[in-house]
Amino acid sequence: MGTDPIPTPSIEELQDDPMADGTTSIFRRRELLRPQHVPQKDRIVGRDREIETVEALLKPAAFGDPPESGFLFGKTGTGKSLVAKHVTGRARGIAQMQETDLTAAYVDCDQYNTETRAARKMAFEVRDAIDPDRYIPKDGVGASRYYDALWDGDGLLHESDSLIVILDEIDKLGDDTAEILSKLSRSEEAGKTGCYIAVVAISNKTDYTDAPDERVASSFQDDPIIFPPYDATQLQAILERRKDAFKDGVLEPGVIELASALAARDHGDARRALDILRSAGKLAEKDGSDRVTEDHVRKADEYSDLNRSIQVIKNGTPHSRYALYALAYLTKSKLSDSFSTGEVYDTYCVVADVVAGESLTHQRVLDLMKKWTLPEITESRHTGGGKGQGSYRTHRLLHDPDVVMSACLESASDQRNVLDALSESSI
Numbered sequence: 001m002g003t004d005p006i007p008t009p010s011i012e013e014l015q016d017d018p019m020a021d022g023t024t025s026i027f028r029r030r031e032l033l034r035p036q037h038v039p040q041k042d043r044i045v046g047r048d049r050e051i052e053t054v055e056a057l058l059k060p061a062a063f064g065d066p067p068e069s070g071f072l073f074g075k076t077g078t079g080k081s082l083v084a085k086h087v088t089g090r091a092r093g094i095a096q097m098q099e100t101d102l103t104a105a106y107v108d109c110d111q112y113n114t115e116t117r118a119a120r121k122m123a124f125e126v127r128d129a130i131d132p133d134r135y136i137p138k139d140g141v142g143a144s145r146y147y148d149a150l151w152d153g154d155g156l157l158h159e160s161d162s163l164i165v166i167l168d169e170i171d172k173l174g175d176d177t178a179e180i181l182s183k184l185s186r187s188e189e190a191g192k193t194g195c196y197i198a199v200v201a202i203s204n205k206t207d208y209t210d211a212p213d214e215r216v217a218s219s220f221q222d223d224p225i226i227f228p229p230y231d232a233t234q235l236q237a238i239l240e241r242r243k244d245a246f247k248d249g250v251l252e253p254g255v256i257e258l259a260s261a262l263a264a265r266d267h268g269d270a271r272r273a274l275d276i277l278r279s280a281g282k283l284a285e286k287d288g289s290d291r292v293t294e295d296h297v298r299k300a301d302e303y304s305d306l307n308r309s310i311q312v313i314k315n316g317t318p319h320s321r322y323a324l325y326a327l328a329y330l331t332k333s334k335l336s337d338s339f340s341t342g343e344v345y346d347t348y349c350v351v352a353d354v355v356a357g358e359s360l361t362h363q364r365v366l367d368l369m370k371k372w373t374l375p376e377i378t379e380s381r382h383t384g385g386g387k388g389q390g391s392y393r394t395h396r397l398l399h400d401p402d403v404v405m406s407a408c409l410e411s412a413s414d415q416r417n418v419l420d421a422l423s424e425s426s427i
């Protein structure tokens with residue numbers, strides 16, 4: 001018999017272990033501040049109209065009638081995932097009361113980011129809800145095998161009245177988006193399943209005239225349901241309703257107001273507001289303090305600002321990331337902190353050649369670099385050159401170059417290869 005490599009101490013040994021003390025000085029129910037937490041209705045602020053609109057789409061399913069699909073659209077932290085889960089959960093509860101078979105599946109396409117992965121996740125979710133013992137292969141098969149498992153012959157759904165699928169962050173499926181949507185709608189039209197299917201698709205993309213999103217939007221009957229950002233007062237109300245995450249009296253006066261004001265600065269993002277409050281609590285805990293102060297909130301905000309920037313960079317298009325990498329590399333390796341487009345471009349070409357095997361034109365790269373100024377990743381200026389040189393544009397990085405470089409390139413091998421190539425080049 002093998003021995004467990006992880007030893008469990010005896011009860012006596014654990015008696016004086018400080019870790020055995022489960023109470024903390026700051027939090028009472030920390031889980032209320034997790035981004036995945038779905039609050040009860042009375043804690044949801046300012047989304048009545050959106051909730052009612054989604055209710056109207058899904059409610060029929062609770063009574064055995066066909067539900068409708070919808071497309072939720074808006075910036076991050078505006079309550080899209082929350083509203084979709086909240087309304088779907090209630091519809092499912094009401095269906096249970098009505099003895100209607102309503103199955104719900106939630107797929108986070110950021111995590112399951114190809115058609116096969118998303119279809120597999122959907123099949124597994126439905127299986128777990130309807131028939132947990134049913135065998136579905138984990139790998140080695142394509143998306144169609146998972147659709148078959150759902151609605152072919154005696155597929156999982158053959159006795160269900162309806163299925164509601166939430167496809168969250170559907171834009172992360174890229175070119176596969178249209179594919180999965182058309183499979184879901186065609187299966188129903190073709191009568192492959194007697195089960196009604198509704199899709200709640202959610203996109204975080206802010207520019208909804210982007211080609212893929214427009215195609216997605218046009219596959220829905222109704223207009224997208226737009227989620228506007230919150231204002232500081234709404235963010236404050238959202239945080240107030242989660243106060244019981246903390247022990248009584250722990251939050252100093254002004255802490256919630258400050259966290260909401262800071263989160264409203266960019267666009268009113270509730271995830272950011274909750275994030276700041278949670279990190280502020282963690283910082284207070286680390287300090288051994290029994291109060292969360294405005295100072296903790298400010299520190300937490302700086303930290304969350306960096307995280308936000310990393311996310312923005314990771315979401316950038318490949319070549320815009322290579323160009324940004326070039327600027328970060330120059331910032332790190334040269335004495336200056338401001339570089340002309342020409343300098344960025346020469347470095348960019350090395351990076352792009354290594355990672356993508358091709359590079360874009362000078363003009364395209366200039367356009368891509370300009371896009372980093374809006375989210376305040378870089379700053380850009382027009383500078384008059386010396387005599388007869390004309391004017392040119394310079395770029396300055398607003399964040400730590402090491403952090404930016406690692407956010408720009410996904411794989412460790414790309415990072416190694418690029419650094420090798422750059423150190424061999426004359427840059």
Ligand SMILES: Nc1ncnc2c1ncn2[C@@H]1O[C@H](COP(=O)(O)OP(=O)(O)O)[C@@H](O)[C@H]1O
Nearest residue numbers: 035043044045076077078079080081082270271
């Ligand atoms: N109107 C609201 N009332 C209460 N909490 C909210 C509200 N909107 C968002 N939240 C909270 O903010 C966080 C982010 O919301 P989420 O629905 O994930 O945003 P999105 O999907 O639009 O990016 C979640 O923890 C959610 O509970």
Ligand SMILES: [Mg+2]
Nearest residue numbers: 080081082168
């Ligand atoms: Mg979301």
